[in-house]
Amino acid sequence: MTAHSSTDLAGKRRPASAASFTGLAQAAERFGLIVVWLVLIAVFGALRPDTFLTWQNISTVLGSQAVLVIVTLGVIVSLTANDFDLSIANTLSLSSITVAILNVNHSLPLGVSIAAAIVIGAAVGLVNGFFIIVFRIHSLIVTLGVGTFLHGIGLWASESQTISGIDPFLSDIVIVRRLFGIPLVFYYAIFLAAAVWYVFEFTAIGRRILFVGRGREVARLSGIHTDRLRWLCLVASGLFGSVAGVFYAGTQGAADPVSGDSYLLPALAAAFLGSTSILPGRFNPWGSTVAVYFLVTGITGMIFLGFGSFIQDMFYGGALVLAVTLSQIARGRQEQSF
Numbered sequence: 018m019t020a021h022s023s024t025d026l027a028g029k030r031r032p033a034s035a036a037s038f039t040g041l042a043q044a045a046e047r048f049g050l051i052v053v054w055l056v057l058i059a060v061f062g063a064l065r066p067d068t069f070l071t072w073q074n075i076s077t078v079l080g081s082q083a084v085l086v087i088v089t090l091g092v093i094v095s096l097t098a099n100d101f102d103l104s105i106a107n108t109l110s111l112s113s114i115t116v117a118i119l120n121v122n123h124s125l126p127l128g129v130s131i132a133a134a135i136v137i138g139a140a141v142g143l144v145n146g147f148f149i150i151v152f153r154i155h156s157l158i159v160t161l162g163v164g165t166f167l168h169g170i171g172l173w174a175s176e177s178q179t180i181s182g183i184d185p186f187l188s189d190i191v192i193v194r195r196l197f198g199i200p201l202v203f204y205y206a207i208f209l210a211a212a213v214w215y216v217f218e219f220t221a222i223g224r225r226i227l228f229v230g231r232g233r234e235v236a237r238l239s240g241i242h243t244d245r246l247r248w249l250c251l252v253a254s255g256l257f258g259s260v261a262g263v264f265y266a267g268t269q270g271a272a273d274p275v276s277g278d279s280y281l282l283p284a285l286a287a288a289f290l291g292s293t294s295i296l297p298g299r300f301n302p303w304g305s306t307v308a309v310y311f312l313v314t315g316i317t318g319m320i321f322l323g324f325g326s327f328i329q330d331m332f333y334g335g336a337l338v339l340a341v342t343l344s345q346i347a348r349g350r351q352e353q354s355f
Contacts, residue, residue: 050294050304054311061318069321072198080192080200082313084109084265086306087206088277089284089291090213091257093300096288097217098250099230100149100156104164105258105284108141109277111171112262116187117180117272127184131263138259141167142252149251150244156251171274181271191267202264209260210302217301226250227299282333287312290340298344312336 062070088105095102112134119130141163148159192200217223229236229243237243261280266272290312291305292298312332319328 046293046297047295050290050307050311054307054314057311057314057318061314061321065318065321069318074317076195076198076200078310078313078317079203081268082309083200083202083206084261084268085280085283085287085313086309087209087257087261087264088280089287089305089309090206090209090302091254091261092284092288093291093302093305094213094257095156095250095254096300097230098226098247099233100247100251101160102145102251102254102258103157103160103281104141104145104167105160105254105261106277106279106281107164107167107171108138108255108258109262109265109280110272110274111141111167111174112137112259113266113269113272113276114171114175114180114262114274116263116266117183118174120184121180121182127187131187134263135256135259138255138257138262139252140255141258142255143248145255146248146251150248168274175272175274177274179271179273183266183270183272185270187263187267188270191264200268202268205264207306209257210306213302222246222249282337283309283312286333286337286340288340289344290336293340293343293346308340 058070068074088109091105092102115134115137116127116130119125119133120127145156145160145163148154148163149156191202191205194201196204215223217227225236225241226246228239228241229246233243233247258277262272262277265276269276287305287308288300291303291308292300293304294307295301295304316329316332319332320326
């Protein structure tokens with residue numbers, strides 16, 4: 018093979034210029050969202066340098082959106098196995114209210130209250146998996162119904178009231194203490210993203226989950242326990258929801274039964290938008306993390322420019338539709354490459 022040609026997957030020779038163009042196109046697809054994010058930061062920074070580019074604003078954005086990053090990680094775990102978990106936001110709400118009720122109303126130690134909240138997350142995942150796997154009901158229907166049920170439990174348990182007065186130690190280790198001026202909750206979220214990335218990329222169970230998401234029947238015929246893995250992913254999603262609920266209680270120092278309602282749409286938008294970046298065509302934690310902060314950057318910048326709070330719903334709603342479209346295009350390209 019000469020220096021002026023390369024060989025593709027099919028063994029055909031192609032000009033080096035074509036190979037270079039393909040490489041540039043792949044790099045643009047992988048890192049395009051990051052580039053656009055940086056451009057967005059530069060534009061808003063130039064328009065509002067006195068407020069947008071201050072370290073106080075940057076650290077606030079990084080810390081305040083860490084809970085959304087954790088919810089998004091839970092969403093992509095189930096989506097990777099080709100299941101939706103629409104109950105994750107309500108799991109967040111119920112877990113946070115559980116911490117508040119046990120710690121404040123019943124004076125139980127903070128550790129016991131957090132453990133109970135985590136158990137609730139796992140239980141929600143088990144229930145979701147039971148109806149989805151055993152009765153073969155679509156995950157959208159099951160998790161929507163379970164989520165609505167959890168919402169009702171939260172309203173009943175809290176008497177539709179916000180419960181404040183949670184042990185300040187939780188807020189201290191979540192939002193008060195800082196590293197380089199950024200709340201610790203941001204680093205917790207990044208650690209969890211790294212853990213999900215490691216599982217998907219470097220463990221056998223992670224590769225099997227990816228295989229199941231690509232085609233359940235093919236995976237089953239290959240000897241993979243597809244139902245077991247799907248159930249495991251749903252439990253993991255529930256756990257992420259409960260962890261997000263604990264951190265939410267820490268960021269607020271209180272909990273209310275509707276706290277998670279505002280997280281579902283942004284998490285879905287970030288999950289699908291993230292699947293167009295870093296590893297296009299795949300739900301991946303780093304792409305989703307970038308997507309969370311890309312979306313929040315756009316909303317924050319618009320608010321600084323004078324737009325009302327309505328811009329948040331418009332931004333997230335439009336982003337979800339666009340992200341799903343781009344995700345389907347990216348996934349189609351990846352399937353054609355095999």
